[in-house]
Amino acid sequence: MRLTLKIWRQAGPDVAGDFVTYQVDDVSGDMSFLEMLDVLNEQLNSEGKEPIAFDSDCREGICGMCGLMISGLAHGPEVTTTCQLHMRSFSDGDTITVEPWRADAFPIIRDLIVDRSAFDRIIQAGGFITVNTGAAPEAHSVPVPKANADRAFDSAKCIGCGACVAACPNASAMLFLGAKITHLGEVPQGQPERDSRVVKMVAQHDHEGFGGCTNIGECSAACPKEIPQDVISTLNKDLRTALRHGY
Amino acid sequence: MTETPSRPLVHDLYFEGTPIKDTKAPNVSIEQMWTKREFDAKLVNPSNRRKLSVIIIGTGLAGASAAATLGEAGYNVKSFCYQDSPRRAHSIAAQGGINAAKNYNDDGDSVYRLFYDTVKGGDYRSRESNVYRLAEVSAKIIDLCVAQGVPFAREYGGLLDNRSFGGVQVARTFYAAGQTGQQLLIGAYQAMERQVAAGTVTPFTRHEMLELIVVDGKARGIIARDMVTGALETHLADAVVLASGGYGNVFFLSTNAMGCNVTATWRAHRKGALFANPCYTQIHPTCIPVSGEHQSKLTLMSESLRNDGRIWVPKRREDCEKDPRDIPEEDRDYYLERIYPAFGNLVPRDIASRQAKYMCDDGRGVGPLVGDFRRGVYLDLGDAMRRMGKEQLAEKYGNLLDMYQRITGENPYEVPMRIYPAVHYTMGGLWVDYDLETTIEGLYAAGEANFSDHGANRLGASSLMQCLADGYFVLPNTIRDYLAGGPFKPVADDAPEVVEAQRSVQERIDRLLSIQGTRSVDSFHRELGNVMWEYCGMERTEEGLLKGIDLIRSLRDEFWRNVRVLGSADTLNQSLEKAGRVADFLELGELMCIDALHRRESCGGHFRSESQTEDGEALRDDEHFLYTAAWEYGGDEPPTLHKEDLVYYAIELKQRSYK
Ligand SMILES: Cc1cc2nc3c(=O)[nH]c(=O)nc-3n(C[C@H](O)[C@H](O)[C@H](O)COP(=O)(O)OP(=O)(O)OC[C@H]3O[C@@H](n4cnc5c(N)ncnc54)[C@H](O)[C@@H]3O)c2cc1C
Ligand code: SF4
Ligand code: FES
Numbered sequence: 001m002r003l004t005l006k007i008w009r010q011a012g013p014d015v016a017g018d019f020v021t022y023q024v025d026d027v028s029g030d031m032s033f034l035e036m037l038d039v040l041n042e043q044l045n046s047e048g049k050e051p052i053a054f055d056s057d058c059r060e061g062i063c064g065m066c067g068l069m070i071s072g073l074a075h076g077p078e079v080t081t082t083c084q085l086h087m088r089s090f091s092d093g094d095t096i097t098v099e100p101w102r103a104d105a106f107p108i109i110r111d112l113i114v115d116r117s118a119f120d121r122i123i124q125a126g127g128f129i130t131v132n133t134g135a136a137p138e139a140h141s142v143p144v145p146k147a148n149a150d151r152a153f154d155s156a157k158c159i160g161c162g163a164c165v166a167a168c169p170n171a172s173a174m175l176f177l178g179a180k181i182t183h184l185g186e187v188p189q190g191q192p193e194r195d196s197r198v199v200k201m202v203a204q205h206d207h208e209g210f211g212g213c214t215n216i217g218e219c220s221a222a223c224p225k226e227i228p229q230d231v232i233s234t235l236n237k238d239l240r241t242a243l244r245h246g247y
Numbered sequence: 248m249t250e251t252p253s254r255p256l257v258h259d260l261y262f263e264g265t266p267i268k269d270t271k272a273p274n275v276s277i278e279q280m281w282t283k284r285e286f287d288a289k290l291v292n293p294s295n296r297r298k299l300s301v302i303i304i305g306t307g308l309a310g311a312s313a314a315a316t317l318g319e320a321g322y323n324v325k326s327f328c329y330q331d332s333p334r335r336a337h338s339i340a341a342q343g344g345i346n347a348a349k350n351y352n353d354d355g356d357s358v359y360r361l362f363y364d365t366v367k368g369g370d371y372r373s374r375e376s377n378v379y380r381l382a383e384v385s386a387k388i389i390d391l392c393v394a395q396g397v398p399f400a401r402e403y404g405g406l407l408d409n410r411s412f413g414g415v416q417v418a419r420t421f422y423a424a425g426q427t428g429q430q431l432l433i434g435a436y437q438a439m440e441r442q443v444a445a446g447t448v449t450p451f452t453r454h455e456m457l458e459l460i461v462v463d464g465k466a467r468g469i470i471a472r473d474m475v476t477g478a479l480e481t482h483l484a485d486a487v488v489l490a491s492g493g494y495g496n497v498f499f500l501s502t503n504a505m506g507c508n509v510t511a512t513w514r515a516h517r518k519g520a521l522f523a524n525p526c527y528t529q530i531h532p533t534c535i536p537v538s539g540e541h542q543s544k545l546t547l548m549s550e551s552l553r554n555d556g557r558i559w560v561p562k563r564r565e566d567c568e569k570d571p572r573d574i575p576e577e578d579r580d581y582y583l584e585r586i587y588p589a590f591g592n593l594v595p596r597d598i599a600s601r602q603a604k605y606m607c608d609d610g611r612g613v614g615p616l617v618g619d620f621r622r623g624v625y626l627d628l629g630d631a632m633r634r635m636g637k638e639q640l641a642e643k644y645g646n647l648l649d650m651y652q653r654i655t656g657e658n659p660y661e662v663p664m665r666i667y668p669a670v671h672y673t674m675g676g677l678w679v680d681y682d683l684e685t686t687i688e689g690l691y692a693a694g695e696a697n698f699s700d701h702g703a704n705r706l707g708a709s710s711l712m713q714c715l716a717d718g719y720f721v722l723p724n725t726i727r728d729y730l731a732g733g734p735f736k737p738v739a740d741d742a743p744e745v746v747e748a749q750r751s752v753q754e755r756i757d758r759l760l761s762i763q764g765t766r767s768v769d770s771f772h773r774e775l776g777n778v779m780w781e782y783c784g785m786e787r788t789e790e791g792l793l794k795g796i797d798l799i800r801s802l803r804d805e806f807w808r809n810v811r812v813l814g815s816a817d818t819l820n821q822s823l824e825k826a827g828r829v830a831d832f833l834e835l836g837e838l839m840c841i842d843a844l845h846r847r848e849s850c851g852g853h854f855r856s857e858s859q860t861e862d863g864e865a866l867r868d869d870e871h872f873l874y875t876a877a878w879e880y881g882g883d884e885p886p887t888l889h890k891e892d893l894v895y896y897a898i899e900l901k902q903r904s905y906k
Contacts, residue, residue: 031541050814064335133723139349
């Protein structure tokens with residue numbers, strides 16, 4: 001198929017960017033979206049033009065490194081990551097716009113690449129269980145009911161890609177945050193720090209410039225790992241409990 | 248390590264040097280070794296630790312766990328990764344699980360059995376002392392991960408579930424659905440971020456190590472490029488740990504992530520660290536086949552599918568283009584079941600891979616033509632569908648089958664899946680002693696980056712175990728013995744070794760940007776990958792390897808004359824990043840071929856056509872090759888081979904048989 005791409009080009013963080021239109025021929029349905037961009041980049045390189053910068057690493061939907069706004073949808077039209085989106089989801093003659101994630105807390109570095117280090121700082125604020133190497137009790141000393149273990153796992157599937165933020169009109173990171181709060185809150189090992197964790201992580205979230213949640217639900221719809229919106233309810237409940245406990 | 252080269256050997260390709268010995272393993276029985284080493288390793292007073300600094304390259308399971316643990320102990324740690332967050336290291340992609348000798352199922356597992364299985368699985372080419380220690384600390388890994396909140400699969404009673412994996416007869420594999428690597432890495436990442444908050448670990452993301460700084464024979468720092476600004480930074484420390492992962496991307500197509508590279512370990516090799524068994528490569532039999540020239544990487548389909556799927560190709564070449572559903576039973580060749588009636592579809596990875604290649608070489612491969620070749624065999628779930636029904640099949644493999652459908656556009660419940668082998672793991676790496684120290688003092692290697700515990704072949708679920716054993720439990724205990732020798736003489740920013748390292752990195756970048764040739768970096772990488780796959784892949788011959796070496800040399804020569812890297816050095820420049828990595832792969836590829844050429848035996852993942860039994864099985868030659876091959880960089884001269892003899896005290900040597 002033959003496609004028209006309108007791609008955001010921006011040489012650096014502090015310069016203005018703009019859309020540039022490219023034509024790609026001979027796109028096969030078996031290509032992933034990023035392989036299609038690889039082909040375009042080879043084309044640009046041979047024309048002596050600088051290739052388009054975009055992030056990716058595992059290319060199998062698990063590392064969370066990739067992430068593009070594709071015709072207005074975070075990760076494009078399927079429920080998956082950009083790297084796992086394949087060109088058979090598009091048709092001959094389509095025009096596709098490609099943009100980076102847009103959020104104040106994710107500044108653009110170059111072209112389609114943004115800085116998501118705010119997510120790391122949210123984890124630093126409390127997204128862990130305090131245990132030193134060497135201090136762990138025998139694994140079977142605390143059984144975990146299967147239902148809790150399963151919900152913990154379902155929340156821990158988050159890959160930290162940031163699509164939830166990009167999709168949210170408020171640029172809120174509540175889905176990402178709620179996923180971590182729920183993961184650690186569902187296991188017995190996470191209980192001692194449950195109150196302080198949620199308070200510190202929410203404070204960091206706000207400090208980074210992410211917006212508040214107004215229950216629009218775009219985050220869950222865009223999430224490639226289908227993290228459900230109810231993790232945000234868990235987050236709010238935990239926050240209320242913590243405040244009641246005097247945090 | 249340097250000595251005057253003695254006599255050139257085979258085809259003028261390398262010199263034979265003096266043998267090496269691991270001198271750090273205490274001379275006691277294998278069960279007491281680690282306890283004694285931990286006790287003998289000197290202690291560092293907690294108040295002095297802050298003054299001692301360690302650089303760790305890599306934030307995968309090995310690097311993140313080491314950073315967290317050394318940070319907790321109070322050392323001053325700097326952590327580097329090339330991704331935008333430590334959590335994205337390629338360990339995240341591991342699917343199957345992690346082994347540990349917990350014996351929760353009372354099925355006869357033990358530290359000794361895990362040790363035994365690993366040595367046997369490695370085809371008797373690993374070092375006993377290290378493997379025993381790995382098995383010994385394995386149980387503690389699970390305890391720690393559970394305490395960190397890692398959501399392993401559990402049974403209804405709330406206890407941990409296990410499965411059996413990779414051709415062993417006990418259930419010792421812990422898992423979290425098909426995302427075990429992700430969950431373990433998130434655990435290690437969170438532990439590391441806790442130390443970032445505590446101020447003991449400083450993270451440097453989007454930073455790529457491009458050179459090692461060695462002063463007075465000791466590793467004292469690195470040159471790293473800030474991949475956002477392009478600035479070259481000098482980081483000095485008292486010790487350096489390389490946990491930079493494997494080098495499977497030398498094949499261009501592999502199951503590794505796009506950025507996986509050999510640069511960190513190769514730069515150390517060039518500075519004097521020996522590189523061990525570079526030719527030991529693991530090729531995984533069940534990956535999604537290449538679909539066209541645009542292919543950028545390959546995706547693994549968990550091996551567990553071989554439990555329920557039957558592997559076949561058409562008996563006749565004419566049938567290869569047909570819809571497989573139209574090929575009647577009697578025209579199908581279930582070749583694994585035919586050749587290996589006892590193990591059938593469950594033969595070990597290397598055998599399954601090689602047989603698939605033979606079928607395709609015979610012109611009976613299936614799927615699209617790539618070039619003039621069909622690279623694929625069927626993995627047919629038809630029988631399982633009839634036996635279990637769609638629902639049960641989906642419950643067992645749903646995620647995998649969805650991923651397959653997403654990538655290929657074919658429905659695996661209805662059409663037989665197509666699979667083909669792909670490069671998956673590299674057993675070779677920097678040579679390390681019992682302490683995980685390389686041949687450069689103060690330089691350590693952990694995880695897939697070292698030549699590790701897996702000999703010539705790694706068992707499923709054993710890499711995650713090794714990475715976490717190295718990072719949480721082994722390295723922090725051995726490196727303190729070295730650090731206790733401090734305080735170390737400070738290195739000045741303008742010391743000649745530092746200036747020289749800065750200069751050489753700058754010069755290399757300038758050179759890459761100034762060539763302005765006609766071919767892209769990817770085109771060189773792809774061509775190198777084809778050469779490696781053809782001549783240093785699943786089956787190796789003397790003739791092919793010699794040809795491969797010639798091809799690599801001329802490709803390398805062309806690269807430095809004709810590569811086109813656009814853009815500048817002082818911005819984010821992905822072509823430049825790739826160019827540096829491919830330049831190093833072009834050197835490594837040659838050493839891999841030389842290693843494969845010199846090892847005129849077949850063992851584990853290394854199959855030399857000249858060394859096989861009458862029925863085409865790998866034939867080891869213990870009389871001549873019972874050693875680890877550790878290579879010393881030769882610069883413009885050929886490399887020098889140092890042999891570490893493998894001595895088995897606790898285990899008896901045997902030939903494998905799966906017929
Ligand atoms: C698809 C797949 C599935 C697998 N499944 C399993 C499984 O089920 N069980 C199992 O036991 N094993 C499995 N393995 C193998 C296992 O995942 C890896 O061997 C292991 O995770 C490697 O971990 P590591 O810490 O050594 O390196 P990695 O996780 O690869 O991390 C390397 C780190 O080094 C950094 N780095 C590299 N070069 C540089 C540089 N020059 N400068 C700065 N930083 C650098 C990277 O940024 C990264 O942080 C699988 C592998 C693959 C590819
Ligand atoms: S919650 Fe979903 S969309 Fe948001 S970061 Fe996690 S995986 Fe990505
Ligand atoms: S590149 Fe890893 S999730 Fe897309």
